[in-house]
Amino acid sequence: MRISTAQMFHQNTLSLSKGQSxxxxxxxxxxxxxxxxxxxDDPVAAIGVDNLKQKNALVDQFVKNxxxxxxxxxxxxxxxGSTETIMSSMREQLQRAANGSLSQSERQxxxxxxxxxxxxxxxxxxxKDESGNYIFAGNNTNNPPFAFDNNGQIIYSGDSGERQSIVxxxxxxxxxxxGDTVFMNAPNPLGDYGVNYLPSQLGDFVVxxxxxxxxxxxVEDTYTFKFVDNAGVLDLQIEDSGGTVVSTVxxxxxxxxxxFNGIEVQLSGQPVAGDSFTMEPQETVSxxxxxxxxxxxxxxxxxxxxxxxxxxxxxxxxxxxxxxxxVSTARSIAGNSLKSLESISTNHAEEKIVNDSxxxxxxxxxxxxxxxxxxxxxxxxxxxxSVFGKVGSISLFDYI
Numbered sequence: 264m265r266i267s268t269a270q271m272f273h274q275n276t277l278s279l280s281k282g283q284s285x286x287x288x289x290x291x292x293x294x295x296x297x298x299x300x301x302x303x304d305d306p307v308a309a310i311g312v313d314n315l316k317q318k319n320a321l322v323d324q325f326v327k328n329x330x331x332x333x334x335x336x337x338x339x340x341x342x343x344g345s346t347e348t349i350m351s352s353m354r355e356q357l358q359r360a361a362n363g364s365l366s367q368s369e370r371q372x373x374x375x376x377x378x379x380x381x382x383x384x385x386x387x388x389x390x391k392d393e394s395g396n397y398i399f400a401g402n403n404t405n406n407p408p409f410a411f412d413n414n415g416q417i418i419y420s421g422d423s424g425e426r427q428s429i430v431x432x433x434x435x436x437x438x439x440x441x442g443d444t445v446f447m448n449a450p451n452p453l454g455d456y457g458v459n460y461l462p463s464q465l466g467d468f469v470v471x472x473x474x475x476x477x478x479x480x481x482v483e484d485t486y487t488f489k490f491v492d493n494a495g496v497l498d499l500q501i502e503d504s505g506g507t508v509v510s511t512v513x514x515x516x517x518x519x520x521x522x523f524n525g526i527e528v529q530l531s532g533q534p535v536a537g538d539s540f541t542m543e544p545q546e547t548v549s550x551x552x553x554x555x556x557x558x559x560x561x562x563x564x565x566x567x568x569x570x571x572x573x574x575x576x577x578x579x580x581x582x583x584x585x586x587x588x589x590v591s592t593a594r595s596i597a598g599n600s601l602k603s604l605e606s607i608s609t610n611h612a613e614e615k616i617v618n619d620s621x622x623x624x625x626x627x628x629x630x631x632x633x634x635x636x637x638x639x640x641x642x643x644x645x646x647x648x649s650v651f652g653k654v655g656s657i658s659l660f661d662y663i
Contacts, residue, residue, distance in 0.1 A: 315618050322611050325430055329608050332428045332438040336597050339398055339440050342387050343594035350550065350590065353380045354583050357557050361576050367564045374561040381554050385409055388446055388551070399442035402426065408442045409551065417551040419443050431607050436600050440593050448547040449589035452581040456526065457545030460574040464540070467570055468517065468532030469577045473542050481525030485543040490515065492536035550586025553579055
């Protein structure tokens with residue numbers, strides 16, 4: 264079979280080109296440190312590499328979300344811890360002010376201290392994060408959630424929204440604690456009704472319970488309890504908001520609960536004829552309003568050291584206890600979420616190590632094997648170049 268000069272040159276040039284291409288490919292791998300620089304280098308491995316990189320990108324986003332959640336929950340947990348400390352101090356101040364031996368000026372000093380503490384609580388409740396958002400405002404983060412209205416009452420202008428952050432596949436965690444949950448909506452320690460003690464009270468008694476026990480029979484209203492003298496026996500009359508007597512208890516015994524209209528009321532102590540109090544629906548109490556009421560009571564010289572004042576004090580202390588429990592619960596939720604985030608973060612770190620290890624096996628270059636292959640390619644390329652140079656230099660004129 265005859266081989267033309269052009270055919271010989273084409274075949275040798277093609278061999279040199281292939282050898283040079285293989286050598287360049289190895290040089291590129293050595294320079295990048297990667298076995299796979301294009302999908303064409305190993306299509307099957309390239310698919311695996313893309314999948315692993317997508318997984319790592321998703322893990323990186325989860326880690327960013329965890330970082331955000333940890334910062335905000337950490338700030339909330341810290342502020343709630345400070346809240347607990349201030350509330351405990353204010354409760355002690357209120358109990359100290361109840362000492363009958365204190366003068367009104369001394370009570371006013373305690374009231375002034377409690378005002379400063381309440382301002383500090385308000386400042387905590389209006390805490391901002393690093394972006395200037397109010398952390399206890401729910402989803403309404405642009406405006407201060409707590410403020411005093413024109414009547415001196417504390418109002419909440421935030422909402423109950425809980426911002427969620429996706430921290431793992433199918434796992435979300437709240438990154439905030441709404442302010443109404445923490446400061447405004449503690450369970451009413453009495454149950455479902457709040458009590459208003461009147462200045463005319465002479466007997467020493469408190470209401471321990473005012474709860475709905477039969478929702479079907481319950482009639483929501485404002486009720487007035489009146490204790491009347493019936494021939495030397497103490498009777499109880501209960502009137503609705505229209506003044507109609509809805510229940511009468513003859514020979515009233517404080518140790519026995521009073522039931523009417525689906526409501527059960529339990530007293531302790533001993534009322535006397537002429538005493539009365541009112542109660543109205545109230546499912547929750549505000550810890551901020553409770554302290555506000557306590558300060559107002561201490562500043563009123565007609566209330567301390569009276570039967571009304573003692574009953575009101577007992578009620579305020581119960582409300583404070585409920586508020587403290589509410590804050591402690593909110594702090595526990597934030598703390599538990601932080602622990603969960605720490606565990607999830609550890610899992611992501613471990614997943615990233617596994618993914619990176621698999622990526623390394625698929626795309627990283629074995630330098631020793633690559634250098635050996637490079638030397639083989641170089642040797643082969645030099646041999647082809649040498650032979651081609653000698654064959655290409657042969658001419659018919661050398662034999663004439």
